[in-house]
Structures are given as C-alpha cells and as structure tokens.
Amino acid sequence: MSRLLVAGSPGFLPPAARTLLEAKGYQLKVCEQLPEAVALVLEDPPDLLLLEKGFVGDGDQRLIKAVSGCLQKGNIPIILVLELTELETELDWGVYPVDDIVTLPLVPSLLLARLQLAEARMMRVFDNNPLSRLPGNTSILRAMQRVLASGNDYAVCYVDIDNFKPYNDRYGFSRGDEVILMVARIIVNVIEEKAREGSFIGHVGGDDYVFIIKAEKAEEVCRQIIDNFNMVRNLFLNAEDIAAGAFVGLDRRGQETRFPLLSISIAVVTTGEGRYRHSGEIAAAASQLKHYVKRLEGSNYLIERRDSCVSGQEMSAA
Structure with a gap:
C-alpha cells in the first residue's frame, strides 16, 4: 500500500x-x-x-x-x-x-x-541505470517473466566486459564510463537494426547488461555486437597497449598481472519448450555459461539450447 x-x-x-x-x-x-x-x-x-x-x-x-x-x-x-x-x-x-x-x-x-x-x-x-539510462534490475526481471509467460522461444543474453576492473584501474573511471556507454550503444544499435520486435535491453550495473530477443535472432545479433565492438574498441586503448597486445595491472589479489585487451563475453540462454519457470533459473544457467565463455580468448558468445551449445568467437583485432 x-x-x-x-x-x-x-x-x-x-x-x-x-x-x-x-x-x-x-x-x-x-x-x-x-x-x-x-x-x-x-x-x-x-x-x-x-x-x-x-x-x-x-x-x-x-x-x-x-x-x-x-x-x-x-x-x-x-x-x-x-x-x-x-x-x-x-x-x-x-x-x-x-x-x-x-x-x-x-x-x-x-x-x-x-x-x-x-x-x-x-x-x-x-x-533506470544513471549512466546508460537503460532499464535496471526491476525492469529486467519483469521482462524475463514476460517472455517466460509468453511460452515463446526467446534468447536471454548476458553481456560482460572482460577484465573491466583492471582496465578501470589503468585508464581511470572516466574512460571506464566511456567504455560502458560504448557497449550500451552498440547493443542498442544492433538490436534496433536486426531484432527490434519484442526485444528488451537492460543494464544490470557496471559492465553487465542483459538483452532479450527472439531466439532465432540470437546468433546473428551476438556476432554483430562483437564485430561492432572490435571495430571501435581500440579507440579506448593506448597505442602502447595496442602494440603490446595487452596491458599490465593488478589482479583481485593485488598481484601484477598481464591482461588481454578489451573484449566482451555474451552468455545466451533460450527459454523455449518450458525449460525455465522463473528468472532465477535463467540467471543461474547464464552464470554457468558466462563462467565458461569468459575463459576463452578474445570476444565470444555461447548459446545454450535444449540439447546443445552453439559458440562463436571473434578475435579482437590488434
């Protein structure tokens, strides 16, 4: 009340x-x-x-x-x-x-x-997220429940910027915010062009995003997002890091580590055939996928379907 x-x-x-x-x-x-x-x-x-x-x-x-x-x-x-x-x-x-x-x-x-x-x-x-102005967690949960209730086959796609914390440490929060906005714009532009009908885009926070599209569009959209990201990501990197193909920063234990250049990982869960009953189950499945796909080199996507996984990799161009 x-x-x-x-x-x-x-x-x-x-x-x-x-x-x-x-x-x-x-x-x-x-x-x-x-x-x-x-x-x-x-x-x-x-x-x-x-x-x-x-x-x-x-x-x-x-x-x-x-x-x-x-x-x-x-x-x-x-x-x-x-x-x-x-x-x-x-x-x-x-x-x-x-x-x-x-x-x-x-x-x-x-x-x-x-x-x-x-x-x-x-x-x-x-x-709404204060930086990207995209819908936040409450809207994301509602969008998931909507597609689950529809009974149709949708793809719930989790996007994560790889090694974002060490990037922030090296380049500063202002440049980090620019990267967050850049990825948000890429996602919005690709979905507007290729999968607008019935779609949803949300920003969980930080460098994590969720978008929901019809399942048959998932592979095409993921490939295009990665292609677009790879075309512009060097604009947010120093020439010396680009030449080295990596940058040095501190890991979560405070130890100096060599990190690959900017890349993104996309974990995709499809909802068809009544496989999932609520948003928590989708999030748990996506978390497992994301854990795997983030270990791969470069920018990648992984689509979990009922009986198989479809993966794709677009190596970041130096």
Whole structure:
C-alpha cells in the first residue's frame, strides 16, 4: 500500500476522493497544519505528497523543502493542487519543484490517475541505470517473466566486459564510463537494426547488461555486437597497449598481472519448450555459461539450447 500525505486546508480533499483513494489501497494521512506535516515527512516519510498551493501561507514551499531534504526518502513525488486561474500567470518551477499538478475542483478519478502515474513514473526513472539510462534490475526481471509467460522461444543474453576492473584501474573511471556507454550503444544499435520486435535491453550495473530477443535472432545479433565492438574498441586503448597486445595491472589479489585487451563475453540462454519457470533459473544457467565463455580468448558468445551449445568467437583485432 502507498502512503499518501495530504497537506491542505480543511475540506481540501473531497469525501468522494478520499473514499476512492482508500478503496484503491492508499493509506491517507491528512494534515491541516504545517508543523504536523513537516514532522511526518521527517519522522515517518510518506510515499507521495498531495499539496495544496498556498498551504498555510508559504507553508507549501517550506514543506517542499522538507521533502527535498528528507534523507530517508529523497524522491517523494509531489503533486501540487492549484486553481486553474493560477496557470494563467507563469509559475516559477524553481520555487515549486514538483512532479505534477492537478487543478481544483478535485475530480476523484482524475486525481487517482495522476497519483498512479506519478508512482509509475518514479519507478521507471529510478529503475533506470544513471549512466546508460537503460532499464535496471526491476525492469529486467519483469521482462524475463514476460517472455517466460509468453511460452515463446526467446534468447536471454548476458553481456560482460572482460577484465573491466583492471582496465578501470589503468585508464581511470572516466574512460571506464566511456567504455560502458560504448557497449550500451552498440547493443542498442544492433538490436534496433536486426531484432527490434519484442526485444528488451537492460543494464544490470557496471559492465553487465542483459538483452532479450527472439531466439532465432540470437546468433546473428551476438556476432554483430562483437564485430561492432572490435571495430571501435581500440579507440579506448593506448597505442602502447595496442602494440603490446595487452596491458599490465593488478589482479583481485593485488598481484601484477598481464591482461588481454578489451573484449566482451555474451552468455545466451533460450527459454523455449518450458525449460525455465522463473528468472532465477535463467540467471543461474547464464552464470554457468558466462563462467565458461569468459575463459576463452578474445570476444565470444555461447548459446545454450535444449540439447546443445552453439559458440562463436571473434578475435579482437590488434
């Protein structure tokens, strides 16, 4: 259940609206005084704030500042309620950094829709990876469950940049972020071109990605991703490392080690014939595949099918 703080003057929220929201599972806390509302935000922050513009003078702005400074929940969606006539003069959204507005008189069905939209928008925004802007773990799990429920044959593909930590140590986090973005763009561009229908692309975090496409497209897409990666990867390497075909860095035990140049590994699990029941089983199978494929030299993919594995290798060009 979502907890909704309603901050406004007496009678601000119509009884019909309150009845509808509670029927839809919202837990309402109505505050008519600023100190009570601020105390609630600081001590037991709600999931959403419905705020009347002009609430006890400048109390609306003071309550917004309290929400913005809330350490426990710094991203509470704020829906500002105002008179339609107030939109005739341009509002300063720097003073009112809210997420949405609704106008008086409050229409229960419209208010419900705006609250639900604010929650859905927040989930989308904060699920996205902050660097690549690709959907994150929650969306990835939903996409997996969707393809499993469909009963159709899909390929769930896990992409990993090999030896990324030592690369980061040698070249720095800024260059590492550039590589992460480069791989994300390659995946997006290839899938847009070759397997857009029914596809999904997500970013687990760091140098790990997941994409889901129809199974018959898996081999073609994996080959193209590796080809495109090999065409541009030298742009992110120093000339001396390219000439040496490797670079020296520290391994996980802190020992100096010679690492191969940038490459990627793709582990592919297909979902047809009801082989998997939930996303955890797919992740476990992909983990085993990835462990194997990452031990191979250069950029590689490995596709697990019901009775066999199909592998492919594209050696990184120096």
